[in-house]
Amino acid sequence: MDLKKSVTEENLQKALTLELHAHFGYITAARAARNAGYDLVSDIFYQTALNELEHATHEFNFLGGDKDVVENLVTAIEHENEATAFYRASSLQAEKEGFHDIAEFFTRIGIVEEGHSAKFREILHDLENNIPLKGRTVKHSALTMAELMLPAQANPAGFVHGGELMKMMDNAAGVAAARHSHTNVVTVLVNDIHFIHPVMVGSLVLINAHITYVRRSSMEVRVEVETEHISEEKRVKALTAYYTMVAVDEQGRPVEVPPLTVYTEEEIRLFKEGQERYEARKQQQK
Numbered sequence: 001m002d003l004k005k006s007v008t009e010e011n012l013q014k015a016l017t018l019e020l021h022a023h024f025g026y027i028t029a030a031r032a033a034r035n036a037g038y039d040l041v042s043d044i045f046y047q048t049a050l051n052e053l054e055h056a057t058h059e060f061n062f063l064g065g066d067k068d069v070v071e072n073l074v075t076a077i078e079h080e081n082e083a084t085a086f087y088r089a090s091s092l093q094a095e096k097e098g099f100h101d102i103a104e105f106f107t108r109i110g111i112v113e114e115g116h117s118a119k120f121r122e123i124l125h126d127l128e129n130n131i132p133l134k135g136r137t138v139k140h141s142a143l144t145m146a147e148l149m150l151p152a153q154a155n156p157a158g159f160v161h162g163g164e165l166m167k168m169m170d171n172a173a174g175v176a177a178a179r180h181s182h183t184n185v186v187t188v189l190v191n192d193i194h195f196i197h198p199v200m201v202g203s204l205v206l207i208n209a210h211i212t213y214v215r216r217s218s219m220e221v222r223v224e225v226e227t228e229h230i231s232e233e234k235r236v237k238a239l240t241a242y243y244t245m246v247a248v249d250e251q252g253r254p255v256e257v258p259p260l261t262v263y264t265e266e267e268i269r270l271f272k273e274g275q276e277r278y279e280a281r282k283q284q285q286k
């Protein structure tokens with residue numbers, strides 16, 4: 001029997017929806033359990049969530065699996081347009097019913113969905129016209145590095161030297177910039193460095209780096225340092241800074257880098273802030 005239009009096909013569709021719903025439910029349950037201090041319960045919820053996603057993947061594959069890129073883009077545009085219209089109408093309805101904050105939220109999400117649609121249309125247009133796709137996303141180069149703090153990195157009272165931390169931050173910023181540019185990079189500027197919380201010897205340090213702003217050959221990287229007290233499973237933000245890296249060729253001359261494709265509200269906000277910092281510096285140099 002052909003799977004198309006069979007009851008089994010219908011059941012696969014239902015199962016896929018159920019599994020995806022369960023996945024999201026268990027992720028939120030895991031977070032709630034973690035916040036309530038039940039680490040084991042949280043880990044089990046999280047593991048179950050991953051398991052449900054695996055079930056969903058099998059069902060998706062039975063239903064035909066991956067489609068081609070153009071087909072996926074066309075479906076995505078339709079979906080995002082529907083979502084935009086839905087959020088617009090829902091916002092009006094929420095306003096009518098007096099739920100102002102929900103109305104405002106729906107309006108905001110509607111705008112984001114419209115942005116998703118625009119991005120997909122742009123990609124589809126370029127693909128169909130054989131225009132090479134340019135740019136890399138923030139996620140493409142973002143990374144976390146981890147290191148255990150040893151006595152040689154600290155003073156006799158056990159505080160890790162700021163310089164040690166800045167060296168690790170510089171490394172992480174360099175990797176993010178090199179991942180984005182595929183070139184050698186050099187540090188040209190460190191700014192807005194904030195020491196928020198001391199880092200003690202014996203703690204695990206996590207260095208998160210992601211690109212916020214890209215100019216022709218320079219890349220601004222936000223670096224956030226967290227310190228984890230391993231036995232307490234507690235993480236605290238210790239340090240933040242912005243590193244500006246420049247892409248250079250083998251002779252040390254600046255080279256052009258791919259543009260940064262910013263996508264989420266947060267990425268757009270950070271990009272604007274990076275641009276403002278860049279322009280303020282240019283003004284000062286005049």
Ligand SMILES: [Fe+2]
Nearest residue numbers: 019051052055
């Ligand atoms: Fe399942």
Ligand SMILES: [Fe+2]
Nearest residue numbers: 080083113116
């Ligand atoms: Fe969307």
